[in-house]
Amino acid sequence: MAATEILLRVRDYDLAATLDSGQVFRWQPVDNYWHGVVGQHSLQLKQKGNVIHATALAPVKSSQFLRHFLQTETDLAAILRTFPDDEPMRRAVAACPGLRLLRQDPWECLASFILSSTKQIVQIRQIVALLCERFGEPVTQPSATLCPSNGERDGAGDVRRFSFPSPEKLAACNEADLRACKMGFRAPSLLNAARQIAGGRIDLEQIRTLDYAAARAELMTLRGVGGKIADCVLLFAYGFDSAFPVDVWIERALQELYFPRRRASAKRLRHFAATHFGPHAGYAQQYLFHYMRTKAK
DNA sequence: AGCCAGGCTAAAT
DNA sequence: ATTTAGCATGGC
Numbered sequence: 001m002a003a004t005e006i007l008l009r010v011r012d013y014d015l016a017a018t019l020d021s022g023q024v025f026r027w028q029p030v031d032n033y034w035h036g037v038v039g040q041h042s043l044q045l046k047q048k049g050n051v052i053h054a055t056a057l058a059p060v061k062s063s064q065f066l067r068h069f070l071q072t073e074t075d076l077a078a079i080l081r082t083f084p085d086d087e088p089m090r091r092a093v094a095a096c097p098g099l100r101l102l103r104q105d106p107w108e109c110l111a112s113f114i115l116s117s118t119k120q121i122v123q124i125r126q127i128v129a130l131l132c133e134r135f136g137e138p139v140t141q142p143s144a145t146l147c148p149s150n151g152e153r154d155g156a157g158d159v160r161r162f163s164f165p166s167p168e169k170l171a172a173c174n175e176a177d178l179r180a181c182k183m184g185f186r187a188p189s190l191l192n193a194a195r196q197i198a199g200g201r202i203d204l205e206q207i208r209t210l211d212y213a214a215a216r217a218e219l220m221t222l223r224g225v226g227g228k229i230a231d232c233v234l235l236f237a238y239g240f241d242s243a244f245p246v247d248v249w250i251e252r253a254l255q256e257l258y259f260p261r262r263r264a265s266a267k268r269l270r271h272f273a274a275t276h277f278g279p280h281a282g283y284a285q286q287y288l289f290h291y292m293r294t295k296a297k
Numbered sequence: 298a299g300c301c302a303g304g305c306t307a308a309a310t
Numbered sequence: 311a312t313t314t315a316g317c318a319t320g321g322c
């Protein structure tokens with residue numbers, strides 16, 4: 001099969017940490033490469049120093065989609081300079097200096113985070129993988145060496161991959177179809193979101209044109225989408241850098257790192273988060289999240 | 298066995 | 311205006 005090699009020069013970039021940081025759920029390390037899918041492109045990525053090597057398993061016209069997804073032209077140093085100069089932030093950045101935010105497709109991001117509530121990241125990955133296998137389109141040609149007995153790997157150890165299922169595809173499902181992907185009580189929320197979007201009642205492209213507050217309110221009209229999930233989508237898919245998703249890890253981080261003496265209410269923590277971290281608060285959030293998750297182990 | 302997991306919603310203070 | 315069960319499922 002024809003493949004395309006893409007080389008991207010980067011600086012201040014930690015590809016592995018970024019793909020494994022809980023903002024995306026479909027990338028896995030296989031033999032020194034990260035395997036994943038961006039849109040309809042099946043990709044293998046690896047970083048050597050300041051170069052990211054990408055192999056697209058089918059021909060691509062331009063590397064633009066990949067540079068956009070990876071945000072390789074974002075000046076990370078400039079963003080880090082806007083962070084508050086305090087001890088917790090310095091420690092969080094020092095723990096992973098090349099951690100980045102990606103720029104995801106809004107629907108994939110929204111759907112994935114609807115599935116994320118009270119799930120561990122490993123389980124979110126499993127649910128999303130099942131959803132894509134069942135309802136996505138194959139993005140790699142199943143080869144003659146494909147072993148149907150396990151349905152996943154061919155002779156070279158490669159993994160069959162699928163696009164993320166479209167809203168229309170999921171809108172045509174019923175709740176039981178989705179529950180079969182182990183998503184439990186999240187199934188009706190995902191189904192509703194798919195139908196709202198497929199039916200044009202929510203326009204994910206139009207949300208780009210709104211300001212942060214309006215975009216957030218629009219996403220939160222969806223059942224199963226509260227402030228945290230809306231902020232994840234605004235940050236990871238639309239690039240609203242001021243969005244600061246507050247989950248259990250971040251709540252713990254703020255409490256332990258910034259209010260170690262007294263117990264702070266959830267409201268106080270949210271207010272602190274919204275005012276303390278500056279115009280790229282979302283990046284700061286990602287550093288704190290990564291710091292808390294890695295220092296625990 | 299029981300608790301908790303990148304939450305949200307509706308009900309109860 | 312805040313706090314608290316219930317919600318599926320799986321890993322430990």
